[in-house]
Amino acid sequence: MASSGAAVGSGTPVTLKELRPPSPLFADGASLRILGKLQEYSVETTIAMIVDGDASLKIDTQHLRDLSFRVGSMYQFIGELQIQPDNEAVLRARVGRNVDGLDLNLYYQSLQLVRQFQAERARFQST
Known part of the structure; x- marks a missing residue:
């Protein structure tokens, strides 16, 4: 989580298929908004797995309240991406x-x- 006083990102909308190396979106700490179908959920670990076609992502849901999983x-989740040492991504x-x-x-x-x-807009502003 972001420390108090630090700006919290709004979550860049991305698809699961785009969230693979070497994409610049596949970065530790990136604030992302992601969408997928719930494939599995563990109450014990609070880890959910969402999928979109052949792409998948683990979601750490420990900070979510009043959300039932089916x-x-x-x-849709908004959070920060954490890249594990094995290059596996988890969205907090x-x-x-x-x-x-x-x-x-x-x-x-x-x-x-x-x-x-x-x-x-970026092209227009840079001219």
């Missing part, structure tokens, strides 16, 4: 929510449009 449901979630019913095609289309807008 295998097969879709969840500070926010989580069930997003069953979300139109995934529309979500991914809007993500692409936001990225296009941000790239154009």
Whole structure:
């Protein structure tokens, strides 16, 4: 978790498939917003595993309260990425929510449009 007084990131929206080395998003401490289907959850370890196609990610849910987990449901998490010594990533979630019913095609289309807008805006501001 971020120390008190430090700015907490809003969570860059990424897909699980993008979250692989050598992606610049695959960085220790990166503040990310991620979406996936809950494949498994352990009450004892508070570790969830989400998947999207062949990509997966462990989620540390120890700081989440009042969120019930159902295998097969879709969840969105915001948190900081921790890269383990074996190069395995774990997202330490500070926010989580069930997003069953979300139109995934529309979500991914809007993500692409936001990225296009941000790239154009950055290009415009640099000129």
